[in-house]
Amino acid sequence: MRFMVALAIVSSFVLPLSMPAEGQTRLPRVSPSERATKDINRRIRQDQQLLNLEERIRMDNNQIRQDIQRERLFAPRPLPPVSRGACPRGSISC
Helix, strand or coil: CHHHHHHHHHHHHHHHHHCCCHHHCCCCCCCHHHHHHHHHHHHHHHHHHHHHHHHHHHHHHHHHHHHHHHHHHHCCCCCCCCCCCCCCCCCCCC
């Protein structure tokens, strides 16, 4: 008799743990408004990423333009060739 009572008590704890509860097998449904909100937030994040990328490209382009302008402005200009045989007009000595 004691064995049967002990077996009943143990089985009352073990059996519920071995089978999944029916309420835990399904997740709650997502409401249409919540789904729409998630879609809108996802689109906003994507748009923000695109804006950040465009801004980065614009900054890189501006930096390249500035570098090119700086090189053109400070580039050494070639001097006109000087003939060895004659002194330029108005010079004191060669």
